[in-house]
Amino acid sequence: MTNARRVLIHQDRDTLAGSLAARFITKVVDLLDQQAEVNVVLTGGTVGAAVLSAINASPARDSIDWSRVVIWWGDERWLPRGDAERNDTQSRAALLDHVNLRPENIHWLPAPDDGISLDEAAALYAAELAAAAPEGSDFPRFDVTFLGVGPDGHVASLFPESAGVRVTDATVVAVRNSPKPPPERLSFTLPVINSSDRVWLALAGSDKASALGLALAGASTLEVPAAGVEGRLRTVFFVDRDAAAEVPADLIAVEY
Known part of the structure; x- marks a missing residue:
């Protein structure tokens, strides 16, 4: 299959959020018909939490065999466990605490405590990825990775002009001096995201329109990290009308 970006x-x-939730449920059910488990990478942020809440609210939620779903996070804020600003805390409240996941299948990122x-x-998290990887790889095969995009074009905790965007020889980076609080974070690198x-x-909101337009127009990955995101099979931007103001017409998909 040839990868193509679509909006x-x-x-x-x-x-x-409802549309993405429905697609996620359908895709995971289909994948579990073909393979033993599914590796999913979650994200934080308002839209990320809204998608998980929509999955939880869906009547089809339990058509997924959640015991065969493996959960990872693409980034995390360096805050104590249980802090309301941690991505995993938000994920738990929105979905994870409501479904039958196996505890050993939830790969929490470390915390300062x-x-x-x-x-x-x-x-430590890089070692955890490696331990779950097939032979010859440093990380598992990820089936679905969720990402948000910041108004500055950042993805995960890879910010414009930051050292982490340049890293290709590691799977997880320590982020310091983040322009968005808190200053310290952990993040997957782009090679892992793109695997x-x-x-x-x-993306939702007019404040995301410029970043989305630049990412799709081929801006420098260093300046707009979202421009460097490309999944192996599919890269799809799910956006609302406000965020789509600067999307090139030829990239808008009628259906997916």
Whole structure:
């Protein structure tokens, strides 16, 4: 299959979240008919949480065999476990605490209350990825990776002009001096993000329009990290009408 970037436009954020939730459920059910388990990478942010909440609210939620779903996060804020600003805390409240996931299938990113440094945490999560990887790889085969995109074009915790965007020889990086609080974070690198079969980016709001337009127009990855995102099979931007103001017409998909 040839990968191609496509943009699906929705009326508003709620419609976007519901549509993406339905697609996720359908895709995971299909994949579990073909393979033993599914590796999913979650994201944080308002839209990311809205999508997970929509999955939880769907009548089809339990058509997924959640015991065969493996959960990862593409980035995390370096805050104590249970902090309301941590991505995993938001994911738990929106979905994870409501479905029958196996505890060993949830790969939480480390936290400062684990008694380790930020660099040690990056190395620890990289080792966890490697332990779950097939022979010859440093990370698992990811089936679906969710991403948000910031108004500055950042994805995960890879910010414009930051050192992390340039990293290609590591799977997880320690992020310091983030322009968006908190300053310290952990993040997948772009090679890991782009290893996913499907990367689904969700954006809502007029403040995202410029970043989305630049990413799709081929801006420098260093300046607009979202421009460097490309899943192995599919790269799809799920956006609302406000975020789609600067999308090139030839990239708008009627259906997916």
